[in-house]
Amino acid sequence: NSSSSLSLNRPAIHFTPDKGWINDPNGLWYDAKEEDWHLYFQYNPESPHWDLPLYWGHAVSKDLTVWKDHGVSFGTKNESDGAFSGSMVIDYNNTSGFFNASVDPRQRVVAVWTLAEPDKQTQLLSYSHDGGYHFTEYEGNPVLDIDALNFRDPKVFWYDGAEDSEGHWIMAVAIPQKFSVAFYSSPDLKEWTLESDFTDKGFVGYQYECPGLVKVPYVRNTTFASTPNSNVTSSSPLSFNSTESWINSTSAAWNSSSVWNSSHTNSTLLNSTMFGNETVLQEALEESGFAWVLFLSINPGAPQGGSVNEYFIGDFNGTHFHPFDDQTRFVDLGKDFYAMQTFFNTPNQKDVFGIAWASNWQYGNHVPTTPWRSSMSLVRNFTVTEFNPNPNTTELVLSGVPVIDYSELRKNGTTYSIEDKQLSVSDSEVIELEDPTGVFEFSLEWSVNATNVKNYVFSDLSLYLQGDKHADEYLRLGFEANAAAFFIDRGHSNVPFVEENPFFTQRLSVNNPPSDYTSNTYDVYGVVDRNIIELYFNNGTVTSTNTFFFTTGNYISSIILETGVDDVYEVSNLRVNQFYA
Ligand code: FRU
Known part of the structure; x- marks a missing residue:
């Protein structure tokens, strides 16, 4: 129905x-x-x-x-x-x-x-x-x-x-x-x-x-x-x-002024x-x-x-x-x-x-x-x-x-953070937001050890943003070293529209060059607001804005960081602030 x-x-x-x-x-x-x-x-x-x-x-x-x-x-x-x-x-x-x-x-x-x-x-x-x-x-x-x-x-x-x-x-x-x-x-x-x-x-x-x-x-x-x-x-x-x-x-x-259709x-x-x-x-x-x-x-x-x-x-x-x-x-x-x-x-x-x-x-x-x-x-x-x-x-x-007035939004907020983590396949770093509001900001900075990237191995660093009431609804975001691109997958939802509408592209990606080529460092800042996510790479020189639809009242509460490869990714920091709006 x-x-x-x-x-x-x-x-x-x-x-x-x-x-x-x-x-x-x-x-x-x-x-x-x-x-x-x-x-x-x-x-x-x-x-x-x-x-x-x-x-x-x-x-x-x-x-x-x-x-x-x-x-x-x-x-x-x-x-x-x-x-x-x-x-x-x-x-x-x-x-x-x-x-x-x-x-x-x-x-x-x-x-x-x-x-x-x-x-x-x-x-x-x-x-x-x-x-x-x-x-x-x-x-x-x-x-x-x-x-x-x-x-x-x-x-x-x-x-x-x-x-x-x-x-x-x-x-x-x-x-x-x-x-x-x-x-x-x-x-x-x-x-x-x-x-x-x-x-x-x-x-x-x-x-x-x-x-x-x-x-x-x-x-x-x-x-x-x-x-x-x-x-x-x-x-x-x-x-x-x-x-x-x-x-x-x-x-x-x-100097010659151009006229219509000249x-x-x-x-x-x-x-x-x-x-x-x-x-x-x-x-x-x-x-x-x-x-x-x-x-x-x-x-x-x-x-x-x-x-x-x-x-x-x-x-x-x-x-x-x-x-x-x-x-x-x-x-x-x-x-x-x-x-x-x-x-x-x-x-x-x-x-x-x-x-x-x-x-x-x-x-x-x-x-x-x-x-x-x-x-x-x-x-x-x-x-x-x-x-x-x-x-x-x-x-x-x-x-x-x-442009956001953070003063009210961050009030009473805790900054959740993960720092300087060398990620391996067996790790799963998790941030649990208490009392989720569905509105938060996050920033992720990572570097890639290119010598350990094999061109035939899918080498992802993934962030799963998971709903609190229905964990099968989640956004998957991440970077893949061979594609040098950042992906977003908004298809994991129980809302029929997401599956049924052929134009509601579930998986998208953006070309994501490093913010620093020498150290192979990358960064993204994101704002999630109930049914929309805005991503800003390299200080907003690349951006990607996408809506997503979860079941009513299912707000993102878990932020899970994972990788499919060993010795490739180091996360210098992942920070999350829940907003109170
Ligand atoms: C763009 C647009 C405009 C037009 C308006 C009509 O989205 O098609 O060109 O003025 O919407 O609502």
Whole structure:
């Protein structure tokens, strides 16, 4: 019977609505007056699955850890339409004219969103005079209409001009089935001018959704960064912090403003000089302190099935984005991380925080939870940094680490730990959590003695995270030395959905390079929250987020560390903190 399959293991530190369906995070912004974080989301409170009319729901948090659901924020006039994804900006200087002096500049929020009608998608504005709780639709809507069936998910930010030029708003918006992100500019959020497009790049799948262009802090990773080459001149021609970006100043091709669907510029500078010379790029990044990152969501058609978030690292000159290289990078390699969006405004202006929908369109409508369906990811703090995918190459990557207020969660907690253990087949190290809450963090650091690894022997280091009431329900995680990959197996469950749904991939893995090639050391940090696990490798340069479903009330209580081989693994530490949420 289906009711016994319902999992009520509702996450505690991942946002879920009290009831109904949610998908993409929308309109993320931080209210500096009230010190509140606002999260909006695709929402149908009356339906257990995606359905029209689709609203924007609203939740508020003080600490990005625990959220309060405020229900429906706004919807469409017509029941057959949907208030599709979009973003919010704070219009401090009242460029839109929607505000008067009675609204604190820090709370002048304008939502830019997609009205999805049966035959058309257009971009609309709604503004709030009460700090994001009630919204009024702009009477001049829509502000962008290109007469397209698919045209959605506007993400808007303010681009600062140089001293002598005014700044302007920039919107990144998807023309999904043309594999295109269009960039529009505006002085007032109402009049938009097409500036450029980013088309047919990266991994495309079926369609592009939910783009977002963001200035992300660069944090040089001295462990990974290649040794500065003394032959390279230190006066770098690249300047990231002026509007005269190096793209414009060094490549004539980029000076001609590209028009819609113009042929794409092929900048040899970017392709050869830049990445042929990592040191120059690193110095330029260090001087400017940031790089531009274009986030993009692909669905369906992800390599791991269904939905995936990719990103490109590059430069933006106020109108055009150009990636540094031709790589497609993925934000998270798990199955449940989609439609990631970043906050407009953070207390420390440079910080880039983002949230994703922690599900996948392949099975989001079917996951066994009630009366809510699906959750958001944890908040991540993003930086651009270096990483060695192999010992010979240094690459720029995004690092995303969780933003959690640990003070309450760890209260009364004991740290369980295992240290400096040379593991052998006969050992089984066990941590038993007292009074399990289903919510905990763990970190594991291990090293591999490669000389003892035989290529024909499956050489695993496994962690079994086992339920307290039904020990036959468990997650198995671990590393295998020959594959040099970290695996997760979420298939050991009595919940029929797990076995029955062919898209709920039970076994996944991520490429897991060492954090230190010399000592062959690896690390992972994990957060488990009732029915979701987020894994962060090498300081978040590789991540994997996955939901899992155990029988109602069966919370993980035993953490068992085992290996199938002798003299290969040394665990320098395994630490576990139970959270009290
Ligand atoms: C992405 C998406 C968006 C759209 C919204 C509709 O998950 O398909 O492109 O705006 O969901 O709910």
